[in-house]
Structures are given as structure tokens and as C-alpha cells.
Amino acid sequence: MRMRSLCALAAPAILITSFLLMAPVATRAQESENPYTTRLDVRMGQRLYQQQCGRCHGQDGGGGELGPALDEGFRNASTDAGLFRIVREGIPNTQMIGISRNATDQSAWMVVSFLNSLNNTADVDLPGNASNGQQLFAGKGNCSSCHMLNGTGGRRGPELTAIGSRRDPEELRASLTDPNDDVPPRWWTVRVTREDGSVVEGLRMNEDTFSLRIMDENEDLWSFLKGSVQSHERVKTSIMPDASDTLTVEELDDLIAYLFSLKREDI
Ligand code: HEC
Ligand code: HEC
Structure with missing residues (x-):
């Protein structure tokens, strides 16, 4: 490419x-x-x-x-x-x-x-170490709390099983360090303020004229009748934290090498 x-x-x-x-x-x-x-x-x-x-x-x-x-x-x-x-x-x-x-x-x-x-399989020489990256993914990076990979992990972010076939290393770096750039509507958050003033926030799962269903950070589902809440608003930023806040430059490289190694053929 x-x-x-x-x-x-x-x-x-x-x-x-x-x-x-x-x-x-x-x-x-x-x-x-x-x-x-x-x-x-x-x-x-x-x-x-x-x-x-x-x-x-x-x-x-x-x-x-x-x-x-x-x-x-x-x-x-x-x-x-x-x-x-x-x-x-x-x-x-x-x-x-x-x-x-x-x-x-x-x-x-x-x-x-x-x-x-589909053709992002070019042999690029990445500085990172993929097996360190794998450890970081489940460990210090806390990535699996939101992302499903080969059937395990959270559901609050996109499935990453074959992410290396869909994204090149630069795109992966951008996803990790600039999560709010280009957030697809599927991953927007809804913030609901209930009649008593308490707030529930989560990913929008279903919405129709009268009702709203969201999944909160514990992956619990909440249903609301729109008529019986104070307000509800969409938040178009990503819930994903900027990985460069918690990881070193080397650790980021390792994660990118790991993610890029996850190709479709491996499934
Ligand atoms: C009815 C079947 C059919 C549909 C629908 C179709 N293609 Fe194709 N496509 C073919 C065939 C057959 C070839 C091989 C043509 C040849 O060179 O003999 C081909 C060739 C191609 C090539 C060139 C592949 C190469 O190696 O150079 C590309 C790119 C491509 N298609 C993309 C698409 C895209 C994108 C769409 C949808 C917008 C699409 N095709 C829809 C049958 C289809
Ligand atoms: C709190 C939940 C959460 C955590 C923790 C999290 N992510 Fe995400 N991630 C998301 C969401 C939601 C998206 C989709 C919206 C976006 O693009 O930011 C996303 C998007 C991505 C994408 C882009 C996927 C695509 O299809 O392009 C990658 C790659 C990614 N995350 C990797 C990671 C890695 C690696 C970590 C750990 C360092 C991590 N995420 C931690 C929620 C999370």
C-alpha cells in the first residue's frame, strides 16, 4: 500500500x-x-x-x-x-x-x-516486541476490559481479533493515542439524567422513539422510557483512554507490533 x-x-x-x-x-x-x-x-x-x-x-x-x-x-x-x-x-x-x-x-x-x-500485510519492520505487547494487552494496558480478542474480553469496544488485517501500524498508533478522532456512532456514549437527578452513562445499544437501552461500564444493560427521564444526550467522544497516558513509548510500540500481528489467517 x-x-x-x-x-x-x-x-x-x-x-x-x-x-x-x-x-x-x-x-x-x-x-x-x-x-x-x-x-x-x-x-x-x-x-x-x-x-x-x-x-x-x-x-x-x-x-x-x-x-x-x-x-x-x-x-x-x-x-x-x-x-x-x-x-x-x-x-x-x-x-x-x-x-x-x-x-x-x-x-x-x-x-x-x-x-x-485488506492488503495491509506488507512486511514492515516494527520496532516493538509483539509478545511483550500481548502481555500488556491483558495486563498493564487493561485493553481486554473493553476489547474482545479470540472470544475473551469486554464488549465495550470493537472486537480486535483480526485487527492487523484491517489496520496498518500508523492507524493503530492513531487509535491508541488519539481515540477521539473519528469515533463511529456505534461507539458514542449516551448520558441519561433520571428524574431524581442521578446520571447513567453507557454505550447506546437500542433506541426508538420512546425508549433507550444502554450498556454501562460494568456491561449492565439499562432501559429507559424517554418520557420518564429528565434528559438524555449523546456524547460523541470515545470511552477509550489515551494509551500514551499510561504506557511508555516502548510499550506502545510493543502493543502496535502485537495488534498488527493479529491477521485474519490466524483465526
Ligand atoms: C458479478 C460478479 C462481480 C461483482 C458483483 C463484482 N466483481 Fe470484481 N471482479 C469480478 C471478476 C470475475 C473479476 C476478474 C475480472 C478479470 O480480470 O477477468 C473481478 C475483478 C475485480 C478486481 C481486480 C482484481 C485484480 O486482481 O486486479 C477488483 C479490484 C474488483 N473486482 C473489485 C470489485 C468491487 C470493489 C466490487 C463491488 C463494487 C466488485 N468487484 C464487484 C466479479 C465481480
Ligand atoms: C474503556 C474501554 C476501552 C479501553 C480500556 C480500551 N479501548 Fe480501545 N476502543 C474502545 C472503543 C469504544 C473504541 C471505538 C471508538 C474509538 O475508535 O475510539 C476503541 C477502539 C480501539 C481500536 C480501533 C479499532 C478499529 O476497529 O479501528 C484499537 C486498535 C484499540 N481500541 C485498541 C486498544 C488497546 C490496545 C487498548 C489498551 C491499551 C484499548 N484499546 C483500551 C474502548 C476501549
């Missing part, structure tokens, strides 16, 4: 030219760098992928009867722009039809981000 973006930097002129020559609709403003690469974009891309692509390429991108695996690099594209074009236009004279006609360019870029996330 890193190589691909380097290429895109080194040869923007060539890319743009080939775009103009190859794109059937040359008037569409197109970029050679993917503008949509945040964790949230990857998730949106994954959702689109599962709706439109998974039936041929497998829901996890591992390949299916009708389409090749997409987690082992790409034969037909060596840049993000090339990948974008395939997602957008399909591959002529093959079963590969690409994203639906009325999808936006933004959606196509998000799918590109998701496809890249």
Missing part, C-alpha cells in the same frame, strides 16, 4: 494523463490521491463492499466462485487511481461490473480504502 501511494506521488502527471485517455467520462472531476482514507471511510467502504461486491469476491474479500480474492494484491491496478477506476467502471468484457452506476465518487473511494485495508 505504501508503495502504491509513493507511485502516485512520483508520477502524478502520468496518472492524470492516463485518466484523461482512459476514463470514458472525462468531464468527471477525478483525483489521483484517495481523499477518503479515515477509519470511518474504511468502514463505510466495507459496508458498500458487502452489499455490492461480497457475493462475487466473498464477504471478507477472500474470493468466491464468481470473483477472485482481493486480499492478495491486484493484477489490474498498481495505484489507488487505477483501483478507483476498476471499482467505478468495472473491467470491460468480464463479469466485473464495478460499483452501481448511481454511487458517488466518494463511495467508490471508500471502497478503495477498504480494499487497501
Whole structure:
């Protein structure tokens, strides 16, 4: 992935030219760098992928009867722009039809981000020690109190079993040290103030017009009728603490090495 973006930097002129020559609709403003690469974009891309692509390429991108695996690099594209074009236009004279006609360019870029996330297996030399990281995860880091890994751990954060297949080391570092950046709605908190003034806070599990169900820090579920509480508000920050407050630089490196080693194949 890193190589691909380097290429895109080194040869923007060539890319743009080939775009103009190859794109059937040359008037569409197109970029050679993917503008949509945040964790949230990857998730949106994954959702689109599962709706439109998974039936041929497998829901996890591992390949299916009708389409090749997409987690082992790409034969037909060596840049993000090339990948974008395939997602957008399909591959002529093959079963590969690409994203639906009325999808936006933004959606196509998000799918590109998701496809890249499937290929984050590059051999990177990480400074950390993965087995130290494993100890920190359950021990000093207290990560398993919120995160499920191979069937054990808490449910107050995302499952991390194959996190190394979905995130590269830089993204992992950002998750650990800047948890409030880009918190997906699924992980927002709801703060309920009851009639007697007492406050209950937790992750939003269910909500409809009249009622609200949240899970507090002990993983206890609470149900409220909206009409019978003083107020309820959403808190869009993450409940995850900044790991750099409690861990040393070396310990962070160790955790990142550990998380990055957790690949899909290991399950
Ligand atoms: C009807 C089945 C089908 C659907 C739906 C489909 N594909 Fe494909 N896709 C294929 C086939 C078959 C190929 C191989 C084409 C060839 O090169 O012969 C392919 C090739 C590709 C490639 C190139 C792989 C490489 O190694 O270069 C990418 C990337 C890709 N598809 C992504 C997607 C995405 C993203 C979607 C959803 C927006 C999607 N496909 C939907 C069947 C499908
Ligand atoms: C109090 C609960 C809590 C603790 C403790 C916690 N996390 Fe999290 N973590 C979350 C929540 C909630 C999210 C999702 C929201 C966000 O992105 O911050 C998250 C997100 C993450 C992500 C991003 C996952 C993804 O799909 O991109 C990683 C990686 C992660 N945590 C690792 C850790 C590690 C390693 C530790 C221990 C040092 C830790 N977490 C401690 C709650 C927690």
C-alpha cells in the first residue's frame, strides 16, 4: 500500500494523463490521491463492499466462485487511481461490473480504502516486541476490559481479533493515542439524567422513539422510557483512554507490533 501511494506521488502527471485517455467520462472531476482514507471511510467502504461486491469476491474479500480474492494484491491496478477506476467502471468484457452506476465518487473511494485495508500485510519492520505487547494487552494496558480478542474480553469496544488485517501500524498508533478522532456512532456514549437527578452513562445499544437501552461500564444493560427521564444526550467522544497516558513509548510500540500481528489467517 505504501508503495502504491509513493507511485502516485512520483508520477502524478502520468496518472492524470492516463485518466484523461482512459476514463470514458472525462468531464468527471477525478483525483489521483484517495481523499477518503479515515477509519470511518474504511468502514463505510466495507459496508458498500458487502452489499455490492461480497457475493462475487466473498464477504471478507477472500474470493468466491464468481470473483477472485482481493486480499492478495491486484493484477489490474498498481495505484489507488487505477483501483478507483476498476471499482467505478468495472473491467470491460468480464463479469466485473464495478460499483452501481448511481454511487458517488466518494463511495467508490471508500471502497478503495477498504480494499487497501485488506492488503495491509506488507512486511514492515516494527520496532516493538509483539509478545511483550500481548502481555500488556491483558495486563498493564487493561485493553481486554473493553476489547474482545479470540472470544475473551469486554464488549465495550470493537472486537480486535483480526485487527492487523484491517489496520496498518500508523492507524493503530492513531487509535491508541488519539481515540477521539473519528469515533463511529456505534461507539458514542449516551448520558441519561433520571428524574431524581442521578446520571447513567453507557454505550447506546437500542433506541426508538420512546425508549433507550444502554450498556454501562460494568456491561449492565439499562432501559429507559424517554418520557420518564429528565434528559438524555449523546456524547460523541470515545470511552477509550489515551494509551500514551499510561504506557511508555516502548510499550506502545510493543502493543502496535502485537495488534498488527493479529491477521485474519490466524483465526
Ligand atoms: C458479478 C460478479 C462481480 C461483482 C458483483 C463484482 N466483481 Fe470484481 N471482479 C469480478 C471478476 C470475475 C473479476 C476478474 C475480472 C478479470 O480480470 O477477468 C473481478 C475483478 C475485480 C478486481 C481486480 C482484481 C485484480 O486482481 O486486479 C477488483 C479490484 C474488483 N473486482 C473489485 C470489485 C468491487 C470493489 C466490487 C463491488 C463494487 C466488485 N468487484 C464487484 C466479479 C465481480
Ligand atoms: C474503556 C474501554 C476501552 C479501553 C480500556 C480500551 N479501548 Fe480501545 N476502543 C474502545 C472503543 C469504544 C473504541 C471505538 C471508538 C474509538 O475508535 O475510539 C476503541 C477502539 C480501539 C481500536 C480501533 C479499532 C478499529 O476497529 O479501528 C484499537 C486498535 C484499540 N481500541 C485498541 C486498544 C488497546 C490496545 C487498548 C489498551 C491499551 C484499548 N484499546 C483500551 C474502548 C476501549
